[in-house]
Structures are given as C-alpha cells and as structure tokens.
Amino acid sequence: MRFHCKNSAFIALLSLLTFLPLEVTGQSADFHVIPLPKTITPTSGGNFRIDEKTLISYSKEDKTTRQNAEYLAQYIEKLTGLKLTVTNLPVQKHCIRLTTAYHHSHPEAYRIRSNSEIIWLDGASPAGLFYAVQTFRKALPIGITQSMTIPSVEIKDYPRFSYRGAHLDVARHFISTDSIYRFIDMLALHHINRFHWHLTDDQGWRIEIKKYPRLTSIGSKRPQTVIGGNTDRYDGIPHEGFYTQKEIKAIIKYAADRFITIIPEIDLPGHMQAALAAYPDLGCTGGPYEVWQRWGVSDHVLCAGKEETFEFIGNVLDEIVKIFPSEYIHIGGDECPKTQWKQCSKCQQRIRQEHLEADGKHSAEERLQSYVIRRAEKHLNSLGRKIIGWDETLEGGLAPNATVMSWRGEAGGIEAAQQKHPVIMTPNTYLYFDYYQGDDPQHQVDGVGGYLPIERVYSYEPMPRNLSPEEQKYIIGVQANCWTEYMKNFRRVEYMELPRMAALSEIQWCAPEQKDYTAFMKRLPHLLDHYRLEDYQYAKVIHNVKLQLTTDTIQRAVMAQLSTFDQAEIHYTTDGSEPTLASPRYTEPLALTQACQLRAAAFRQGEKSNEVSKKIRFNRSTACPIRLLTAPHGSYAFTGAQLLTDGLVGEDTNFHSGSWMGFVGNNLEAVIDLGKAVSISSLKLNTCVEKGAWIFDARAIEIWGSTDGTNFQPLGKKDIPAMKESDPNAIYSHALTFTPETVRYAKVIVKSEPSIPEWHGGKGRPGFVFVDEIEIN
Numbered sequence: 127m128r129f130h131c132k133n134s135a136f137i138a139l140l141s142l143l144t145f146l147p148l149e150v151t152g153q154s155a156d157f158h159v160i161p162l163p164k165t166i167t168p169t170s171g172g173n174f175r176i177d178e179k180t181l182i183s184y185s186k187e188d189k190t191t192r193q194n195a196e197y198l199a200q201y202i203e204k205l206t207g208l209k210l211t212v213t214n215l216p217v218q219k220h221c222i223r224l225t226t227a228y229h230h231s232h233p234e235a236y237r238i239r240s241n242s243e244i245i246w247l248d249g250a251s252p253a254g255l256f257y258a259v260q261t262f263r264k265a266l267p268i269g270i271t272q273s274m275t276i277p278s279v280e281i282k283d284y285p286r287f288s289y290r291g292a293h294l295d296v297a298r299h300f301i302s303t304d305s306i307y308r309f310i311d312m313l314a315l316h317h318i319n320r321f322h323w324h325l326t327d328d329q330g331w332r333i334e335i336k337k338y339p340r341l342t343s344i345g346s347k348r349p350q351t352v353i354g355g356n357t358d359r360y361d362g363i364p365h366e367g368f369y370t371q372k373e374i375k376a377i378i379k380y381a382a383d384r385f386i387t388i389i390p391e392i393d394l395p396g397h398m399q400a401a402l403a404a405y406p407d408l409g410c411t412g413g414p415y416e417v418w419q420r421w422g423v424s425d426h427v428l429c430a431g432k433e434e435t436f437e438f439i440g441n442v443l444d445e446i447v448k449i450f451p452s453e454y455i456h457i458g459g460d461e462c463p464k465t466q467w468k469q470c471s472k473c474q475q476r477i478r479q480e481h482l483e484a485d486g487k488h489s490a491e492e493r494l495q496s497y498v499i500r501r502a503e504k505h506l507n508s509l510g511r512k513i514i515g516w517d518e519t520l521e522g523g524l525a526p527n528a529t530v531m532s533w534r535g536e537a538g539g540i541e542a543a544q545q546k547h548p549v550i551m552t553p554n555t556y557l558y559f560d561y562y563q564g565d566d567p568q569h570q571v572d573g574v575g576g577y578l579p580i581e582r583v584y585s586y587e588p589m590p591r592n593l594s595p596e597e598q599k600y601i602i603g604v605q606a607n608c609w610t611e612y613m614k615n616f617r618r619v620e621y622m623e624l625p626r627m628a629a630l631s632e633i634q635w636c637a638p639e640q641k642d643y644t645a646f647m648k649r650l651p652h653l654l655d656h657y658r659l660e661d662y663q664y665a666k667v668i669h670n671v672k673l674q675l676t677t678d679t680i681q682r683a684v685m686a687q688l689s690t691f692d693q694a695e696i697h698y699t700t701d702g703s704e705p706t707l708a709s710p711r712y713t714e715p716l717a718l719t720q721a722c723q724l725r726a727a728a729f730r731q732g733e734k735s736n737e738v739s740k741k742i743r744f745n746r747s748t749a750c751p752i753r754l755l756t757a758p759h760g761s762y763a764f765t766g767a768q769l770l771t772d773g774l775v776g777e778d779t780n781f782h783s784g785s786w787m788g789f790v791g792n793n794l795e796a797v798i799d800l801g802k803a804v805s806i807s808s809l810k811l812n813t814c815v816e817k818g819a820w821i822f823d824a825r826a827i828e829i830w831g832s833t834d835g836t837n838f839q840p841l842g843k844k845d846i847p848a849m850k851e852s853d854p855n856a857i858y859s860h861a862l863t864f865t866p867e868t869v870r871y872a873k874v875i876v877k878s879e880p881s882i883p884e885w886h887g888g889k890g891r892p893g894f895v896f897v898d899e900i901e902i903n
Contacts, residue, residue: 153267154275157238160628160646160653161317161635163261163283170278171241177273178208181221186214188226190252193383194259195224198247201263204659207270219243226255234319235284238262240276250284253385257283257317264315268655287588289550289603290634291320291389292627294619297327297400298421298610300346300367305616306377312623314384315656316631321381321388322456322605325369328399328418328426332368333390337441340404342368348417354572356420371449378450389514390450392442393458395428395435395498402426408435410470421611422818423461430494431472439498440505447509454529457502460516464491488522496522503528514550517542533558533607535761540590543600550603555761556586557606557630559622560613561782564667572612573622576782580668584629584643606630617663624664628653647691671696671726671738677749677768682801683717684742684749684773690728694735698726705737718742718773742773746806747798747872747902749773755795755873762788762896767796769898776898779814779855781821786814786896788821794876794897800869803833807866808903809842809874813858814896815849817886822849822879822893823858829902831869838873841865851885874900 154173157166184195195212203209210222217223221244228237228248235250236258247262249255261283267274292313294301301309313321325333331345347366353359369377381388398408399418406413410429418424428435446455467473468491477483482493496519503513503525514529517538524530529548532539539549551557554576561576588604606627613619628650632641650668657664674687688696696712697705702723712726721744728735752767764784765772776785787794800806809829815821826845830838842864879893 153269153271154277155262155265155267156652157261157265157277157279157281158649159261159264160649161631162640162646162649163281164637164640165280165282167280167282168278169239169241169280172243172278174240174242174245174276174278175273176202176208176210176222176276178210179220180208180210181215181217182210182212182224183217183221184212184214184224185216188252191224191226191255194247194249194252194255197256198222198224198259198262201259202266205263205266205268206274208272208274221245222247224248224255224259226250226252228254230254230284232284234288235282236261237283238279238281241278245276253319254284256314256385257285260314260317264653264656268652268659285317285635286637287603287634289320289605290318290631291322291550291552291603291605292318292623292630293322293324293552293605293607295324295327295608295610296332297324297330299614300330300332300365301610301616301619302367303369303373303377305619307380308616309619310377310381310384310386311660312620312627312662313386315660316627317635318627318631319386320603320605321386322391322607323388324391324393324456324609326392326400327397328424329421330365330367330417331400331404333374333392333446334368334370335442335445336371337445338405338438341401343404345400345404345417348419350419352420355574356422360419371445374449387452388450389452389454389456390446391456391458392446393456393460394439394502395430395495396423396460396462397458398428399424399426402428405438408432408438410466410473423463425463425465427462427466428498429470429472430467430498431470431474431476436498436501439502443502443505444509447506447511453512454514455506455511456514456531457499457506458516459495459499459519460533461518462495464489464495467491467494492522494522496525499528500525529602531605536590539601540593543590543593543597546597546600548602549600550605551588551601552605552607553586554607555782556583557604558609559606559626560609560611562780563622563626563665564670572618574609574612575780577780577784578626578782580626580629581643583626584632584641584646586633587638588633589638604630604634620663621665624657624662625650625654625668626665651692666736669694669728669730670735671728673724673726673738673740675740675742675772675774677772678717679749679751679768681717681719682749683719686716686718686724688712688716688726690735692730694728694730696726696728698724700724707732720744740774743775743899743901744773745901745903746800746804747771747900750801751799752900753797753799755797756789756792758794759788759790759894762786762894770796770900771798772899774899776812776814776857779816779857781814781816781819781896786898788894788896789876789878790820790894791878791892793878794874794895796874796900797835798872798874798900798902799835800872800902803868803870805866805868806831806841806872806902807864809862809864809872810901810903811860811874811876812898813860813876814898815853815858816855817849817853818855820882820886820888820891820893821896822882823853824860824876824895824897825879826875826877827860827862828875828877829862829864830873830875831867832871832873833869835871838871841867841869841872848879848883851883872902874902 346368530542561578697709878895
C-alpha cells in the first residue's frame with residue numbers, strides 16, 4: 127500500500143504505538159463489518175490461527191492477485207504488527223490463499239472460506255478479490271498481537287449497485303495531491319468504486335489543459351475569498367492550485383490499482399467564470415471577468431452563440447479524454463443562469479438558426495442549453511465516451527445517450543428513468559455531505575447549512591416506488607456529494623465525509639432487506655477504530671446524546687427520549703444547569719409538562735461528550751392534537767403537524783433542520799384541539815426567511831375559533847407587507863392579539879407569498895413560507 131503523506135512511515139509507526147494496545151491476545155475476527163456481506167455462514171472446519179508463520183499465497187501468473195496479496199500483508203501489519211510473507215508458491219496449509227477463481231455472475235462478487243488449515247479469498251475478478259481483502263481487513267481485531275483467530279466460516283457477497291460513487295469538489299478549495307490519494311484510500315475502505323472529481327467551477331480551474339495555459343495561470347487563482355455565507359467581508363488571502371496532467375495520470379493509476387474509476391467533471395456551460403477570467407472572449411459580454419471570490423452561481427456563463435465556444439469545449443474535452451480512461455465524462459449542465467443569453471444577440475441568433483424557440487414546456491434559453499449539452503455529447507460520443515450531467519440537463523430536452531445524476535431530490539432521476547436513460551441517485555436531501563451532521567452547529571465545523579445526520583443518510587432507499595420494475599433497472603447507482611465552499615482543508619473534508627460514508631456504503635452495497643440501522647450502529651465502533659488507526663478526522667457528533675422529542679397529546683407532555691449509539695451512560699438536568707456525573711442518570715423517557723431547559727451529555731470512562739441542550743416552551747397549544755388542512759411541501763413536512771406545537775422554537779434559518787415546516791403554492795391551515803373550552807386572546811408564530819432559496823415571510827396570519835370543531839368564527843387577522851430586497855434573511859416573529867374568546871378549537875392560517883416580487887430572480891412564482899412554533903395564549 128502506498129501512503130501519500132510526509133514521513134508516512136513514521137506516522138504509520140507512531141499511530142501503531144499511540145493508538146494500539148501494546149499487546150492483545152485471544153482476539154477473533156468478526157465478519158459483521160461495514161458494508162455487511164450478503165451471507166455469513168458458520169462452518170465446522172475449525173478455527174484458523176494467524177501468526178508470524180502464516181503465508182499469503184497467490185498464483186504467480188497473476189499480477190493483480192499479487193498486488194491484492196501485498197495489500198493484505200500491509201493491512202495485517204498495520205492492524206496487528208504481524209509481518210506475513212507473501213509467496214507465489216501453491217501452499218496448501220497454514221496460509222491465506224488468494225485467487226480469482228470464484229464463479230459468479232457479478233464481476234465484483236467474492237467468497238471467503240476458512241477452516242483450521244487454510245483461508246481462501248476468492249474473487250470473481252481482481253476487483254471482487256480486492257473487496258474480499260477489504261472485508262477481511264475490516265474483520266480483523268486491531269492491536270499488536272502474536273496471533274489471532276479466524277473463525278470457521280463461509281462468506282458470499284456481491285454489491286447491489288455497479289456504480290458506487292463519491293464526489294469531491296476541488297474547485298472551491300483546492301485539495302493537494304497527497305490528500306487526493308488519502309481520499310481514494312477512504313473510498314477503498316468503504317467498497318466505493320467511482321470517484322467523481324469536480325475539477326472546474328466559477329471559483330477555480332484545477333486541471334492543466336495544454337492548449338489553454340491561461341486556464342491555470344489565471345483561472346486557478348483568486349485573490350481572496352468571501353467569509354461565511356456570502357457576507358460583505360473577505361479574507362484577503364490568495365487561494366490557488368491546480369493539478370498537472372502528469373500528477374493526474376499518477377492519481378488515476380493509484381485509483382485504478384484499487385479498482386476505482388475516476389470520472390472528471392468539467393462543468394459547462396454555467397459555472398465557468400474562472401475560465402472566462404482566463405479567456406474573456408468566450409463570454410457573452412467579453413468581460414473583463416475575475417475568478418469569482420463568492421459562493422453561489424455566477425451569471426457569467428459561456429456564450430452559446432459563438433462558434434469559438436464550441437471549439438473551446440471540444441478542445442478541452444479532447445485533452446480530458448486523453449488523460450482519463452473512464453467510460454463517462456461529467457459535463458455538469460447544472461445551474462446555468464440564462465440572463466445573459468436573453469440579452470446576447472449572438473445567443474438569440476443561435477436560437478433562431480437552430481429553431482430553438484420556446485415550446486410551451488421549455489423556454490428558448492432552456493432549449494439553447496440543451497443544444498450546448500447535445501453538441502458536447504456528440505463530440506464525446508465520437509471519441510467513444512458517454513456523458514453524465516446533473517438533472518438540469520433534462521431542461522430543454524435530454525441528450526440522446528446521457529446519464530442523469532439526480533441531485534434536486536428524486537424527480538429528475540424518475541423522469542430520466544421513465545425516458546429509459548441511466549440514472550445515478552444523489553439527492554441533496556439525503557446525500558449532500560456538506561450539510562451539517564448534527565443539529566447543533568456550535569459544536570461543528572462550518573457547513574453550508576442543512577441537517578443530514580447519519581441516520582437519515584442510512585434511511586435512503588434509491589429505488590423510487592413509483593417506478594415500474596422495468597424502469598427501476600435504469601437506476602444504476604448511488605453517490606454522495608461533497609461541496610467544499612466551507613472546507614478550507616482536507617481535514618474538514620474527512621470530518622464531513624465520516625462516518626456518513628459508512629452509511630453510504632451500505633446503501634450502495636447491501637440489499638434493502640439487509641439494512642437495519644440499529645445493527646449498523648452496533649457494527650460502527652469497529653470501523654471507527656479503523657478511522658483512528660488511519661488518523662481520519664471523523665465527526666465526533668455520533669458520540670453525543672441523541673435527543674428525540676415527541677408529544678403525548680393525552681398527557682399534554684413533551685416526551686424526551688435520550689440515547690447513544692453505544693449505550694453510554696447519560697446524565698441530564700432540566701433547570702438549565704450543566705450536567706455532570708452527579709446529575710440524574712437517564713433511565714427512561716422523560717415526560718416534560720412545563721417550561722424547562724433540558725441539558726444532557728454522555729459519559730464514557732469519565733470523559734464527557736458535547737452537550738445537547740433544548741429549551742422547551744409551554745403555552746395553551748403545546749402538545750395538543752393538531753390537524754393540517756393543507757399539505758406542506760413533500761421535502762419539508764419532516765415529523766408532521768405536531769412539529770408546530772412541540773414546544774420547540776426554530777432557533778436559526780436552517781430550513782433543512784426539521785425545526786420548520788415549509789409550504790409553497792398554498793397556505794398553512796391547521797386546526798388545534800385545545801382539549802377543553804378555554805379563553806384565548808393571542809397568537810404568536812415565527813417564520814424563517816432565506817430569500818436566496820425562495821423562502822419569504824408570510825403575507826398574513828389569521829386565527830379562527832370554534833366550540834365544536836366544525837363551525838369557526840374569525841378572531842383576528844394581521845396582514846404583512848411584501849418583502850423588500852433590503853429585508854434581511856432572518857427569523858421574523860409575528861404576534862396577534864384579539865378580544866378574549868372561549869373556544870376549544872383554534873384554526874390558524876398562515877398565508878404564503880403568492881407571487882415573488884419583481885426584484886427577485888424567481889419573480890412571479892410562488893414563494894415558500896416556513897413556519898414554527900404556533901403559540902396560543
């Protein structure tokens with residue numbers, strides 16, 4: 127195994143001395159690893175003992191089998207300190223024998239068999255054998271030892287999906303070659319076989335193109351970077367970097383040796399401002415342009431009306447194809463603003479010449495984007511390659527042989543599969559690893575927002591139920607994406623990837639009936655030991671207490687359930703004080719019936735985890751039965767109606783967190799049963815505003831009352847003006863007081879923005895409204 131880091135031999139030795147126990151004895155391998163093999167069958171052949179006399183044997187005619195044997199020897203030495211000899215002699219006893227003689231219809235299948243005399247690792251191909259080695263590696267006990275036991279067992283395994291991908295963006299923040307090698311090793315550990323390498327964007331061009339040297343001499347450098355989420359502050363620190371073609375070819379070989387195919391992405395026709403900074407004549411206005419210092423989507427895109435644009439695309443793709451042997455080349459196709467195309471005489475002339483007028487379903491400019499993608503695809507097809515594009519490539523009509531990567535939920539993937547196009551599922555709601563792993567940003571590195579805990583990642587099922595079995599065959603794989611706007615170095619990438627990559631690997635590899643989150647979490651600690659051994663900086667949020675709050679509408683209580691993935695000891699307080707070992711120990715769900723601040727932490731061998739803390743508020747509607755009369759947007763329903771009366775108030779504008787419920791195209795209407803006739807005189811609620819995501823303030827709030835739940839009378843109403851461009855993104859509180867009225871049922875209406883104002887890019891379309899906590903007193 128080749129380890130790409132400075133003083134790698136010293137670091138590997140140091141990790142052994144500092145992490146591993148000095149000596150362990152009597153330990154046995156456990157093949158319940160991640161991802162979980164298809165079948166693990168105990169047999170009666172007796173246990174095998176691995177010690178320093180054990181040989182690793184392979185067939186001398188097979189170089190790839192020898193390579194797998196050498197990997198295994200290196201893994202075993204790093205895990206246990208045992209140095210096993212690798213030989214091509216046909217040893218039959220006291221050896222680990224590697225072959226590619228396993229007969230199976232799936233080329234990545236493998237089988238592991240062991241008895242007291244021999245261990246067989248058989249692959250249906252060299253790749254299958256590599257996965258057998260990875261499973262064997264992860265099954266071994268970790269610690270310096272003189273010997274260890276392998277139980278008598280037969281394992282048969284093969285993957286669910288042939289495309290098992292992980293994406294890494296190196297355009298926003300450049301990542302060194304040493305770290306790219308490290309990323310590839312992470313993928314190999316998790317049985318991932320596709321590395322989607324996002325090499326170009328508005329903020330930087332990261333690959334040498336010899337015909338266009340200014341792409342790297344200019345396009346790979348930006349003088350500074352915006353601080354945070356597009357504030358008005360900049361760090362003043364130059365950022366630059368790119369890979370030479372020689373470096374990339376070495377990385378491709380390193381990945382191929384680990385049966386990982388690298389798929390490069392050259393994002394076009396949008397996300398091209400770095401290229402335009404180098405070659406401004408390729409833009410609609412001619413510039414000048416600069417490598418973008420902000421995040422988001424630039425309006426500066428390639429000019430689709432200039433023939434030299436297509437010459438540029440073709441020349442770049444020619445060099446890409448010569449470097450990368452992959453069947454697929456990713457050409458982006460996402461988030462391409464059309465504002466400049468609408469104003470560009472050359473683009474409008476191209477629309478007329480190619481008869482790309484609006485057709486009722488797509489605008490002329492959307493069809494122009496499709497025209498660009500089709501020309502790029504035709505060029506790649508002529509070179510014997512195929513394209514992958516983000517799901518925006520559906521807009522204007524899909525290129526004939528395109529594969530679609532569905533990131534804006536599953537809708538694009540479903541549409542493409544129904545059109546009989548291959549699909550890779552990578553929905554942002556489950557598989558965007560730049561989202562926060564925990565719901566407490568205070569104890570995490572910076573992120574783009576969102577909330578994507580490992581449990582939600584694991585819950586993802588890539589086969590949409592509304593596709594027929596024949597259409598489901600077009601779902602060829604699953605991928606997680608890592609965008610690096612807020613990841614200034616690779617240690618941040620490790621933190622955001624791990625341990626969610628473990629959950630991803632089981633989505634990609636395991637059959638649905640194999641998946642069990644509780645069992646997965648019991649298997650995870652041993653994989654975490656591997657992370658520590660490799661010095662991967664995984665997110666420690668999984669060590670924190672998991673707080674699950676539900677409402678008991680009979681007791682009118684907020685029920686708090688506390689847990690950890692490893693059943694650690696939990697202590698808590700409800701008075702806002704810091705939890706210590708002297709605080710009450712959690713043993714059963716807590717019924718909270720009055721306002722409090724709940725704080726809890728896990729304790730392991732006296733070491734305290736980060737705290738979880740929630741402020742619970744009570745009013746007349748808290749924990750009361752609530753019924754929605756209108757449906758929220760499918761992606762923003764979260765736990766359902768009870769979210770609006772659960773005693774928790776949304777604390778920030780992270781609308782992915784599950785603290786807010788989102789509506790678009792209709793209003794929020796809900797009826798709350800207060801349990802008995804009571805006097806009420808006020809309504810309070812909050813809205814979350816993120817204008818860039820088309821989330822606006824409410825336009826009105828209303829409350830109606832009833833004694834029977836059928837006949838309602840208006841109690842109060844408040845109109846809210848349309849938002850101005852200068853209004854900040856924030857949490858907006860709205861209060862309404864009215865003449866006291868005795869009612870049992872309260873109907874609350876929150877009206878959404880029916881038409882986004884003219885100053886906004888989404889003008890004329892309905893805006894979202896996100897609401898949380900309905901408080902009635």
